[in-house]
Amino acid sequence: MGGGIIGCATAYFAERAGLKTVVLEQRPALATLTTPVATGAFRLQFDNVEEVDLVRESVAFFDDLQQRVDIGLRHQGYLFVARTDDGALSQRNLVAAQRTWGLTDVELLDRSEAGRRFPYLAPDIVNARFRQGDGWLEPRRLALELARASGARIETGVTVTGFRIDGDRARGVATTSGAVHADNVVIAAGPLSGPVAKLAGLDLPLATVRRQKLILPDVPQVPADAPMTIEFETGAHWRPAGGGAHALWTAPAPAGPPLDDVPTTAEFAFGLLNPASDHALARIVPFWKEVWASSRLQWWLQAGQYTYTPDRRPLLGPTRIPGLAVNTGYSGHGIMGSVGGSRRAVDAITGKLSPADNPFRPDRPMETRAFDVL
Structure with a gap:
């Protein structure tokens, strides 16, 4: 369940594991909620070895795929x-x-x-x-290529309304288009994963938080070959995009309910662009003062929701309900973790990856961790 980047990657690996797969997406098209709002970035510069290994696998996959399909891959660091x-x-x-x-x-x-x-x-x-090996790509291109290459059956405009339970095991779902029978059901619905899980009586340790992206289409001061540039102390960051830039900030924000339409705020843009702000881009890159003063300055905003776990790591694999698994909770790292995480989730479902060898299993002990800068 879920047709964003994680749902598409899950379908890709499930089919390769020999599982006949159906992807259910409530929107009329795949990868239209959170995936296209992401900046599409990937990095190996984490503060824990488990995520380094997970994302390393994803990046190797991205590099190989780029040889055949243009997913907008850039290793600009x-x-x-x-x-x-x-x-x-x-x-x-x-x-x-x-x-x-x-x-x-x-x-x-x-x-x-x-x-x-x-x-x-x-x-x-x-x-x-x-x-230098870190970088970014176009996330919706990646998601749609994973869906195409999976060979899975894709059903859009379909909302899951409940689970089919036989004894204590999940055997499929009820939807607005009728019942879907399955030996394994995977929740990969991004910010909607929590509400979907509740339909099965499962409480997942997830919190959804709004995150916004500032899109500046025309900023001649931005070097086209610049890396993703991040202030370590505040987390404010930007990268080149087209003839301008994308800029973001992991703003302190309370958890809120999952939303299908996430609002934006002008305050977010001013916080990054106004040099007087305590997290202004100009704090480490002075040319952003010129951008702020320029009559050419224009922008728009997009917003989505990150889905956080207490330890900022994803939930991958079977749950306490037999036949029901999850692939969610990437805590802002869904694009970069999509391939490595989805392969692990499918391997956990098929038994190829044991619970003892899965540091991301849903029932693991969790200690609350702070952000890894981003």
């Missing part, structure tokens, strides 16, 4: 920039940890080297870390 001594120390410690996990191509740059490599940076930064 991720550049995390620290403005404070505390931030710089955290970056040094993280790079040291990443090297023990086999991630040896993250460069730690001092102020002068960062300024030489990326001359648009402010002169008062303290350090930066950069990995």
